[in-house]
Amino acid sequence: MNHGSAFGIIGNGSWATALAKILTDNRHPINWWIRNTESITYFKKHHHNPHYLRTAGFDISLLNMSASVKEVVSQSNVIVVAVPSAYAEDALKNLSTADWAGKKVISAIKGLLPDRNILLNYYLQEKFGVPLENYFAVLGPCHAEEVAAEKLSYLTFSGVDTNTASELAAHFTTSYINTIVNHDILGVQYAAVLKNIYALGAGIAHGLDYGDNFLSVYIANAADEMAGFLKQFGAEHITVGEHEGEDPVTHRKTPNYAASVYLGDLLVTCYSLYSRNRTFGNMIGKGYSVQSAQLEMNMVAEGHNAARCIYNINQEVNAAIPIAETIYQILWENVKPSDGFKRIEQTLV
Numbered sequence: 001m002n003h004g005s006a007f008g009i010i011g012n013g014s015w016a017t018a019l020a021k022i023l024t025d026n027r028h029p030i031n032w033w034i035r036n037t038e039s040i041t042y043f044k045k046h047h048h049n050p051h052y053l054r055t056a057g058f059d060i061s062l063l064n065m066s067a068s069v070k071e072v073v074s075q076s077n078v079i080v081v082a083v084p085s086a087y088a089e090d091a092l093k094n095l096s097t098a099d100w101a102g103k104k105v106i107s108a109i110k111g112l113l114p115d116r117n118i119l120l121n122y123y124l125q126e127k128f129g130v131p132l133e134n135y136f137a138v139l140g141p142c143h144a145e146e147v148a149a150e151k152l153s154y155l156t157f158s159g160v161d162t163n164t165a166s167e168l169a170a171h172f173t174t175s176y177i178n179t180i181v182n183h184d185i186l187g188v189q190y191a192a193v194l195k196n197i198y199a200l201g202a203g204i205a206h207g208l209d210y211g212d213n214f215l216s217v218y219i220a221n222a223a224d225e226m227a228g229f230l231k232q233f234g235a236e237h238i239t240v241g242e243h244e245g246e247d248p249v250t251h252r253k254t255p256n257y258a259a260s261v262y263l264g265d266l267l268v269t270c271y272s273l274y275s276r277n278r279t280f281g282n283m284i285g286k287g288y289s290v291q292s293a294q295l296e297m298n299m300v301a302e303g304h305n306a307a308r309c310i311y312n313i314n315q316e317v318n319a320a321i322p323i324a325e326t327i328y329q330i331l332w333e334n335v336k337p338s339d340g341f342k343r344i345e346q347t348l349v
Contacts, residue, residue: 006031007171008076010069010091012039014052014299015108016082018144021053022172024062031064033072033091040065056148070094078104078168080138081120084300085111088120092127100128106157106168107137110192111302112309119189133161136168137185139192139261141268143275150176156261158182158189180252182261187230191262193306194229194324196277198222199269200303201327201344203278204337207285219270221348222323223263229310229319230262277303284330285337307331322347 008031009020023030034040042050043065047057066072073079073095083091088109107120116123121137124130136159146153155177159165162183169179182188198219205215246253269275280301283293290304307328314321326344329335 006076007078007080008072009033009080009082010072011082011108012049012052013082013084014144016080017049017053017056018142018147019080019082019108019138019172020063021056021058021147022174022177024058025174026171027062028171029062029064031066031072031075033067033069034065035067035091037067040067053144053148070099073099073103077102078106080106080108082108085109085120085302086114086300086305088113089115089123095128097128100124100130103130103134104164104168105130105135107135107189110139110196111306112193112313114305114309117309117312119186121185121189132185133159135159135185136161136165137189137192138172139188139265141260141265143268143272145274147176152176152178154178154180154260154264156180156182156188156259158185158261160185180260182259186233188261190230190233191226192265193302193310194226195266195269196301196303197307197310197324197327198226198266198303199275199277200281200284200301200307200331201323202270203275203281203283204285204327204330205281205341206278207282207287208337208341210341215270217348218323218344219267222270223266225321225323226262226266229314229317229321229324232317232319277301280304290331303327304331 007023007028009016010033012034020030020032039050044060047060048054069091081088105124109120112119113123121132121135124135125132136157139156142153142155153176155172157165157169157179160183162181165181169181173179202215202218205218269277276297276299280293280297283296307324310324311328323344326340330337330340
């Protein structure tokens with residue numbers, strides 16, 4: 001990986017736009033797939049995304065925007081996939097195995113492919129032969145809106161090849177972005193999926209008029225439930241307070257479950273007003289139907305599909321996840337939010 005790495009971004013929502021801002025603030029030219037040609041025309045004229053993070057201005061000379069995903073992939077050797085998980089297959093359907101050969105992939109997807117109940121790395125491996133060694137995930141806790149405002153945030157880059165993960169992370173380090181490297185590539189992705197479900201539940205609780213006292217107990221139990229699922233799934237570094245030494249370069253402790261990418265991301269997604277999952281859940285708690293909440297938001301809340309995916313996966317994993325299962329039942333089996341949370345109340349310790 002050299003400083004001249006050609007980055008390609010697939011997606012033009014708020015998170016894709018935030019990642020594009022970070023790279024271009026570091027003077028990296030990017031190839032950027034934007035589905036809509038009218039959006040590209042607008043972007044070139046006004047120097048900002050017409051639909052997301054409109055306050056984030058761009059140096060247009062660093063942007064090679066195209067409505068052809070094939071063109072963007074062919075011109076890049078590091079591909080950042082930053083579309084909602086429900087649209088990932090459609091976005092990538094015109095690509096071939098040859099298009100992915102030798103490419104490094106950074107997943108910025110915080111969900112499972114809903115028709116398959118699998119992470120993006122499994123799909124890329126099965127469909128295009130992308131090896132896990134060439135696959136990395138970038139995760140928070142990090143809201144796109146705070147990146148646009150250049151408020152200090154932390155990004156975790158995870159991959160089985162931690163040397164390459166560190167080199168990739170260096171391209172995203174700025175005065176307002178600190179980067180951390182982690183090799184628990186499957187654990188961090190499942191944690192990101194689960195935290196969206198729990199954040200949606202936190203929103204439902206808020207909509208039902210539960211207070212901060214209840215919410216703190218709910219989130220503490222959600223964190224414990226998440227750790228139990230991840231442990232059952234074989235994820236590493238679950239025990240809080242235990243670290244395997246320190247990084248020889250940075251002298252930071254090695255990450256465990258108390259790290260930002262696990263617990264920190266859960267907290268910010270449950271509490272922040274920027275959290276679309278919390279917002280979506282709040283509407284459900286206030287009596288909106290799932291369909292009405294989706295129309296009202298006009299943004300994807302990953303926790304909705306994630307609740308069903310994790311429910312299906314857990315038929316085999318068989319972890320004790322009563323909170324996540326109840327949220328699934330509220331969203332997908334027409335259980336009344338108030339009844340569901342009466343059940344959750346009884347499970348909390």
